[in-house]
Amino acid sequence: MKELSLHILDIMQNSIAANASLVQLTVVEDPEADTLSFTIEDNGKGMPPEMVTQVMNPFVTGRTTRRVGLGIPLLKAAAEQTGGNINLSSTLGEGTVISALFGYSHIDRQPLGDMAGTMLGLITSYEDIDFVYRHRVGKEEYTLSTKEMREILGDVSFSQPEVMLWLSEFLKENEAALYGGNDTESNH
Amino acid sequence: MKSLADLEAIRKKTLDQVTLRKDEDGVRIIVGMATCGIAAGARPVMNAFMEEVAKRNLEHVAITQTGCIGMCRLEPIVEVILPDKEKVTYVKMSPEKVAKVVAEHIVNGNPVTEYTIGAAE
Ligand SMILES: Nc1ncnc2c1ncn2[C@@H]1O[C@H](COP(=O)(O)OP(=O)(O)O)[C@@H](O)[C@H]1O
Ligand SMILES: [Mg+2]
Numbered sequence: 001m002k003e004l005s006l007h008i009l010d011i012m013q014n015s016i017a018a019n020a021s022l023v024q025l026t027v028v029e030d031p032e033a034d035t036l037s038f039t040i041e042d043n044g045k046g047m048p049p050e051m052v053t054q055v056m057n058p059f060v061t062g063r064t065t066r067r068v069g070l071g072i073p074l075l076k077a078a079a080e081q082t083g084g085n086i087n088l089s090s091t092l093g094e095g096t097v098i099s100a101l102f103g104y105s106h107i108d109r110q111p112l113g114d115m116a117g118t119m120l121g122l123i124t125s126y127e128d129i130d131f132v133y134r135h136r137v138g139k140e141e142y143t144l145s146t147k148e149m150r151e152i153l154g155d156v157s158f159s160q161p162e163v164m165l166w167l168s169e170f171l172k173e174n175e176a177a178l179y180g181g182n183d184t185e186s187n188h
Numbered sequence: 189m190k191s192l193a194d195l196e197a198i199r200k201k202t203l204d205q206v207t208l209r210k211d212e213d214g215v216r217i218i219v220g221m222a223t224c225g226i227a228a229g230a231r232p233v234m235n236a237f238m239e240e241v242a243k244r245n246l247e248h249v250a251i252t253q254t255g256c257i258g259m260c261r262l263e264p265i266v267e268v269i270l271p272d273k274e275k276v277t278y279v280k281m282s283p284e285k286v287a288k289v290v291a292e293h294i295v296n297g298n299p300v301t302e303y304t305i306g307a308a309e
Contacts, residue, residue, distance in 0.1 A: 125252040161242040170190040
C-alpha cells in the first residue's frame with residue numbers, strides 16, 4: 001500500500017465484513033513522541049482467540065488449508081518496518097480492536113495520505129453504519145460523527161450530490177486545518 | 189470552514205428540490221474495495237466517480253464500495269448497473285477513465301466497451 005490511509009480503509013472493511021454497526025477510528029500523529037498511531041474499534045462479530053493468533057501469524061500456522069487474508073499481515077509489516085507494531089484484540093460476539101504504531105520520522109513510514117478520500121467513500125457507501133473518526137496532529141484535532149450528521153440530514157442521503165460535496169469539502173478542510181490549514185481562508 | 193450548520197441548509201434545499209427516489213430506480217456503481225483493489229488504486233477511482241457524479245448533479249446514482257469482488261490482476265474493478273440492464277464490469281480502471289464512463293454509459297446509456305472485462309480478456 002502506498003499510504004497508511006489505504007491500510008486504514010482496508011482494515012475498516014474487515015469491521016464492515018464483521019457486521020459492525022459502529023466503527024470508531026482514531027488517528028494520532030505525535031511529532032514530539034515521534035509516533036503515528038491509529039486504532040480501529042468495532043462492535044462486529046469478533047473472533048475466537050485461535051483465530052486472532054492465526055490472523056496475526058498467517059505464515060507460521062502450518063497446515064491449515066483455510067485461505068488467510070493479506071490485509072492484517074501487510075499492516076503488520078508496514079508498522080514493523082518503522083520500528084512499530086500492531087495489536088489485535090477481539091472478543092467473539094462483542095467486537096474487535098486493532099491498533100498500529102509507526103515511527104513518525106522513520107524513512108520507511110508511508111505517508112498517511114488521503115484520509116478525506118478514505119472516510120468519504122466509507123461514509124457514503126455504508127449509510128447504515130455509524131462512523132466516528134477522530135484525527136489529532138500534535139495539539140490540533142477534530143472529530144466527525146456520522147450519527148450527528150445523520151440526525152441533521154434526516155431522510156436525505158449522504159450520496160445526494162450536494163451532501164457528498166459538502167462532506168468532501170468538510171473532510172478536506174478539517175484535515176488541512178490540522179496541518180496549519182493552508183486552505184484559502186485559514187485563520188489559524 | 190464548512191460546518192454542520194450548512195448541512196441543515198442542504199437538507200432543506202434538497203427536500204424542496206427533489207423527490208427522493210428509491211435506489212432501485214437508479215444507476216448503481218459498485219467499486220471493488222478489497223485488499224487487492226485498494227492496493228491497485230480503487231479508492232481514487234471511487235472518489236473520481238463521486239466527484240464526476242456530484243459535478244453533473246446526477247441525482248439518481250448510488251456509488252458504493254464492496255469488500256469482495258476479487259480478481260487481483262484486473263483490479264480496480266467497477267460494476268455499473270443501469271435500471272433493467274445487464275451489469276457491466278469495467279476492469280483496470282483509473283481516475284482518468286471515469287469521466288468517459290460517466291458521460292457515455294451513465295448519462296447516455298452506452299457502455300464503454302474498450303474498458304470492459306470483455307475487452308481485457
Ligand atoms: N474486525 C474484525 N472482526 C472480525 N473478524 C475479523 C476482523 N478483522 C479481521 N477479521 C478476520 O481475520 C481475517 C483476516 O483479515 P485480513 O488479514 O484483513 O484478510 P481478509 O480480510 O482478506 O480475509 C478476516 O477474514 C476475518 O475473518
Ligand atoms: Mg481484510
